[in-house]
Amino acid sequence: MDSFDRKILGLLREDATRTYADMASHLHLSPPALHDRVKKLKAKGVIKRTTVELDPQALDRHFCAFVHVETEGYAKDILKEVAEADPAVEEMHGVAGSSSAILKVRTHDAAGLEELLRRLFETGAVRRTESFVVLRTYLERGISP
Amino acid sequence: MDSFDRKILGLLREDATRTYADMASHLHLSPPALHDRVKKLKAKGVIKRTTVELDPQALDRHFCAFVHVETEGYAKDILKEVAEADPAVEEMHGVAGSSSAILKVRTHDAAGLEELLRRLFETGAVRRTESFVVLRTYLERGISP
DNA sequence: GGTGAAAGAGTGTGGAC
DNA sequence: GTCCACACTCTTTCACC
Numbered sequence A, B: 001m002d003s004f005d006r007k008i009l010g011l012l013r014e015d016a017t018r019t020y021a022d023m024a025s026h027l028h029l030s031p032p033a034l035h036d037r038v039k040k041l042k043a044k045g046v047i048k049r050t051t052v053e054l055d056p057q058a059l060d061r062h063f064c065a066f067v068h069v070e071t072e073g074y075a076k077d078i079l080k081e082v083a084e085a086d087p088a089v090e091e092m093h094g095v096a097g098s099s100s101a102i103l104k105v106r107t108h109d110a111a112g113l114e115e116l117l118r119r120l121f122e123t124g125a126v127r128r129t130e131s132f133v134v135l136r137t138y139l140e141r142g143i144s145p
Numbered sequence C: 001g002g003t004g005a006a007a008g009a010g011t012g013t014g015g016a017c
Numbered sequence D: 001g002t003c004c005a006c007a008c009t010c011t012t013t014c015a016c017c
Helices: A003-014 A020-027 A031-043 A076-085 A110-122 B003-014 B020-027 B031-043 B076-085 B110-122
Strands: A047-054 A063-071 A089-096 A101-107 A126-140 B047-054 B063-071 B089-096 B101-107 B126-140
Touching: A003 A020, A003 A031, A003 B047, A020 A031, A031 A047, A047 B003, A063 A076, A063 A110, A063 B089, A076 A089, A076 A101, A076 A110, A076 B126, A089 B063, A101 A110, A101 B126, A110 A126, A126 B076, A126 B101, B003 B020, B003 B031, B020 B031, B031 B047, B063 B076, B063 B110, B076 B089, B076 B101, B076 B110, B101 B110, B110 B126
Parallel strands: none
Antiparallel strands: A047 B047, A063 A101, A063 A126, A089 A101, A089 B126, A126 B089, B063 B101, B063 B126, B089 B101
């Protein structure tokens, strides 16, 4: 993991459809040498997978919110079940602080969030929730190498 | 945007290195027909870009937190400047609720978070912050079509 | 949307530093 | 161990039905 590898990761994050030949010329390497490095980065798990970034608006997910969940005792497993079953839930993190977990949610509208909250409370494990509705996303980029 | 397109998006999210021929056979379409659909999905902006998912651990980003920021009046632009300049900040959302903005942060360690907080307060626009340190990530998937 | 063909990319092998 | 040059196979992607 040297500066070459970091540059490769940066290029791939920007656009993974880049050809190896193109990236190789940018870094003054031969295509096979670059290919070798990418293969190793994948084998080592640094690159977990190649995927596409979708536009939430185009998929009718106009509503985004962060939901803080306070549970009755330790109930992460029950929470995870509900979160995983609902495609609206993009992330779930167990956190330290006044809340037990933070959920990142994307639904069609506010009613979709209410649906999720209902399901969360129905488990009996949730004491209270606090939802922060996203008004505008200023920045949303992945990890930068 | 029919059921074919949704299936294509699902397949590409899982693994964007799939060949068109492979996906076409899964959906009982010809490679060029599938290629046409993907091209249109990209042109329409449904597919924003093709990228790679990296492992935060492998890049020494062991520490993750959500930071709630309360500003002195409307100061999103100043906030955005600081957030954008810091590669540790992955997301910044303006939200409704008791906070003004939520930041998703990934650093090497807790000291990295403190650094960011210092920079935030140095702008003079921040009244208070509340940080929720991620103990464990239970779910982290993108949008599902 | 399907068919066939061209241009070009991905990906092994062998050899040199 | 890492990089380069060559070559072969498969994919992408075009024009036409």
